Amino acid sequence: NAGVTQTPKFQVLKTGQSMTLQCAQDMNHNSMYWYRQDPGMGLRLIYYSASEGTTDKGEVPNGYNVSRLNKREFSLRLESAAPSQTSVYFCASSPRAREITTDTQYFGPGTRLTVL
Amino acid sequence: GQQLNQSPQSMFIQEGEDVSMNCTSSSIFNTWLWYKQDPGEGPVLLIALYKAGELTSNGRLTAQFGTTRKDSFLNISASIPSDVGIYFCAGQLSGGSNYKLTFGKGTLLTVNP
Numbered sequence: 001n002a003g004v005t006q007t008p009k010f011q012v013l014k015t016g017q018s019m020t021l022q023c024a025q026d027m028n029h030n031s032m033y034w035y036r037q038d039p040g041m042g043l044r045l046i047y048y049s050a051s052e053g054t055t056d057k058g059e060v061p062n063g064y065n066v067s068r069l070n071k072r073e074f075s076l077r078l079e080s081a082a083p084s085q086t087s088v089y090f091c092a093s094s095p096r097a098r099e100i101t102t103d104t105q106y107f108g109p110g111t112r113l114t115v116l
Numbered sequence: 117g118q119q120l121n122q123s124p125q126s127m128f129i130q131e132g133e134d135v136s137m138n139c140t141s142s143s144i145f146n147t148w149l150w151y152k153q154d155p156g157e158g159p160v161l162l163i164a165l166y167k168a169g170e171l172t173s174n175g176r177l178t179a180q181f182g183t184t185r186k187d188s189f190l191n192i193s194a195s196i197p198s199d200v201g202i203y204f205c206a207g208q209l210s211g212g213s214n215y216k217l218t219f220g221k222g223t224l225l226t227v228n229p
Contacts, residue, residue: 004158042122042204042221043159058216090158103208104149105217107158 002026004108006091012114013081021076021111023091031096032074033058033105034066036087043090049074050096081115088112122205122220129195130228137203137223138189145207148181148188149217153202162203163190195227 007022025032033048035058045058049068063085065077074093078085092105122139129135139148147166151159163174165181165188172179178191188207192199205220 040221043206043219045216048216092158103147104161104164106161107151109158110156 004091004093004106006089006108006111008111009109010112012116013078014116015082017081018077018079019081020078021089021091021113022073023075023108024073025091025093025106026072027093027095027106028071029093029095029106030071031094031103032068033092033094034064034074034076035090035092036060036085037090037110038087046076046089081113083115086113086115120205120207120218120220122223124223125221126224126226128226128228131195131197133195135192135195135199135225136189137205137225138187139205139207139220140187141207141218142186143209144185145209145218146185147208148179149206149208150177150179150188150190151204151206153204153222155201159204192225195225197227197229200225200227 004025030051034046035043037043044060046064047058047066049055052071055066067075089111091108094103094105096103119142120139149164150162152162153159163172163179168185169183170181176193202222202224204222206217208217
């Protein structure tokens, strides 16, 4: 099992450019998440997908869009990148099975994005 | 919204010393999780706590779910250089469609050999 994988690992964009961050999990998890991590801010939720076919906004969704392509894949798109979106982006997944009342998230290695 | 206060922000200790860090919340949680993040990597789950008052160990790590459900602490005994990293607490209030985590801002641990 590779767990949660993310591509690319590093990316540099110019202001106004667009790009898509890819995430895939091979643990048959139902839920997937996108976070950004900034110095001194911890992890903040951008968007999440509770199950295949659904997506919801998190704490900081502005400037981002997401697509839950299938159960395995959840992508994050920046349509017009801004310097304020310079950050480390983490994808996570969790089982979120109906029969359990608690849920644990597992994280990918991250994508380090710089917007000039 | 929910807020987590994690302290201390950073710690510098000598190898062999014990470490303690904690998180407090403005609201209750059903689950507390502790993650460790190594430089350049994603957070890795260390310990999960599911019941108020629960005390759980994972090797040299011990974590407790506070009885008020608004706090949790993590202890590391006999620290070693590979304990270096950022430790995050996270709270979860599950129920209905809400399984989102709220993260603390992290404790940066440095261990001097």
